[in-house]
Amino acid sequence: MAVPATVIYFTCYDQLCAVLKGNVFPADSVPLELVHTKMQSEKQSYQELSAVFRSALHNEGWRSLRRVWGPTLLRDVPFSAMYWFIYEKGKAWLCQYYNCTDPTFAITFTAGALSGSFASVITLPFDVVKTKRQVELGELVHTSLIQHMKRIVAENEVSGLFAGFLPRLIKVAPACAIMIST
Structure with missing residues (x-):
């Protein structure tokens, strides 16, 4: 989880520096920390976590995430x-x-x-x-x-x-x- 986060972080930093100098800035990220925190807080298995996500998506849609x-x-x-x-x-x-x-x-x-x-x-x-x-x-x-x-x-x-x-x-x-x- 830390490696992709660091890659995204530095890429965004470099891109932001480029924007400030007049270049183009594309940026997006994936909420991997959401999975990490939910698993730690409730000590869930991947199968249980999957059920929580499915339930959240069913009840509230993508807005829940x-x-x-x-x-x-x-x-x-x-x-x-x-x-x-x-x-x-x-x-x-x-x-x-x-x-x-x-x-x-x-x-x-x-x-x-x-x-x-x-x-x-x-x-x-x-x-x-x-x-x-x-x-x-x-x-x-x-x-x-x-x-x-x-x-x-x-x-x-x-x-x-x-x-x-x-x-x-x-x-x-x-x-x-x-x-x-x-």
Whole structure:
């Protein structure tokens, strides 16, 4: 799941850079994380998961699978924008600080870890909503993003929007550092 996601991520980043320079941008993605989250949350077999998807499609159509796209986009688009902006600025600052023209492995690793950490914390509330919506797949739950966030805050206070803070940080910071430095 991580390999196709990384390929898509870098392809989109390269294409977005090309757009900003006046070229064409094609982009699309597959919600593989939806399958991953649903299986982990309920420890389902592929056969059971298939039944959940069939039921969701039968009851709500393709819209049932799209319900997580809003929070996913609200997590991933700002994450990427912040990540790349902070990464490029951090890398430039570190190069200037260490008086080098080409960034070293340590510079790209550090800039990647710091930018990934910052972006993951800021976008965590959308990750929480996305995960909760994925877990609810197959259930007839129809709430807007704002209603979902209000429900989380009512049940767990504002800290509920930051559930999983440390695991996300432990996952994202090294992943961003390794990805960008290699």
